[in-house]
Amino acid sequence: MPRLLDVCGVADLPDEGSAVVTDPVAGRIVIFRVAEEYFGLQDRCSHQEARLSDGFLDGCAVECPLHASLFDLRTGLPEMLPATEPVRTYPVHVAGDRIVVDAGAPSPDTAHVGAAQNGAGPRAFSPT
Numbered sequence: 110m111p112r113l114l115d116v117c118g119v120a121d122l123p124d125e126g127s128a129v130v131t132d133p134v135a136g137r138i139v140i141f142r143v144a145e146e147y148f149g150l151q152d153r154c155s156h157q158e159a160r161l162s163d164g165f166l167d168g169c170a171v172e173c174p175l176h177a178s179l180f181d182l183r184t185g186l187p188e189m190l191p192a193t194e195p196v197r198t199y200p201v202h203v204a205g206d207r208i209v210v211d212a213g214a215p216s217p218d219t220a221h222v223g224a225a226q227n228g229a230g231p232r233a234f235s236p237t
């Protein structure tokens with residue numbers, strides 16, 4: 110069941126910026142902006158729980174600030190050790206001039222990650 114959380118205004122999140130919201134069930138969710146796309150991820154590294162909101166954007170990935178694992182913003186999958194497990198992703202939408210994240214969206218099936226990367230199962234939303 111959708112559980113929409115207001116993140117901030119579109120104008121308040123600069124390119125390569127991030128914002129964090131907290132959901133009582135999902136916990137901290139970090140929203141990254143890359144150009145005109147927005148990505149929501151759990152704000153907890155799957156390796157040793159560092160906050161990815163303290164990490165560094167590298168294209169469409171975020172580098173964990175603690176041990177430098179790199180996570181794909183679109184899928185949450187680690188691209189570099191030591192992390193081996195994905196981080197949860199959340200759909201992000203733009204509603205008018207607001208950025209909204211769905212903390213209640215079903216967990217993405219990583220078996221279909223290839224489809225998501227090809228646009229069949231989008232995890233991010235570009236404003237139009």
Ligand code: FES
Nearest residue numbers: 154156157173176
């Ligand atoms: S806590 Fe993120 S890579 Fe170790």
